[in-house]
């Protein structure tokens with residue numbers, strides 16, 4: 468079962484209460500490594516691209532990489548555009564074949580965000596694609612988008628009305644989570660997830676996954692967090708395994724790019740395996 472619409476993957480995870488990792492990849496090597504880890508563990512997986520990655524590689528080449536790398540894969544996989552405030556990039560990716568998008572109108576007044584998100588939902592449906600929505604900026608800067616300032620949360624009523632009125636498929640609430648590395652274990656408003664899901668049962672996207680504890684993941688998944696975003700852990704693994712290889716290459720004065728790729732791929736696969744296992748999606752492929 469190869470490339471699927473996002474909701475084929477998330478509806479099941481939400482119903483059965485396990486989490487599906489959504490890894491932000493940065494190039495062909497990391498894309499291939501997370502897909503390979505999911506295939507090895509018989510797990511569904513979501514591959515995400517930031518706007519920065521779309522711009523740095525180009526949507527045409529990025530989508531061609533996705534198509535080739537997933538061609539022979541027999542676990543459910545889906546391609547998602549992460550935080551995108553730019554409607555032209557949303558349209559570009561939907562036209563190319565991305566399976567879903569997060570329209571990030573969280574810096575807009577709620578009514579304007581609602582209006583534009585509803586438009587994106589209509590546009591996405593035209594391509595058979597799905598939409599994640601958010602009303603509060605997730606604290607932290609991710610690939611040039613966002614801010615370190617905590618801007619607070621909207622009321623439950625506003626969140627519920629946004630979900631209903633826009634027709635979004637996945638909702639990403641702020642619950643005290645943040646992109647990047649936490650300085651200490653975050654204090655999360657788990658109850659907010661339960662309160663939303665009790666009235667509007669849509670799968671919840673958990674942002675800022677890097678650095679949360681196993682207990683927090685277990686609790687949040689049981690409340691309805693079905694999509695769990697991991698970006699910082701992949702970036703750190705990519706950079707640190709590269710650095711370790713390069714330091715050893717310098718010490719030995721031996722410079723062989725393919726062996727650098729082998730080491731980085733192994734490290735990224737290990738990081739992906741660890742998260743897939745923590746979220747309970749191992750063996751859940753169909």
Ligand code: 13P
Pocket residue numbers: 491549550609645646647648673674675676677678696697698699700
């Ligand atoms: P981290 O950078 O904390 O892993 O969060 C990823 C994320 O939420 C991407 O949208």
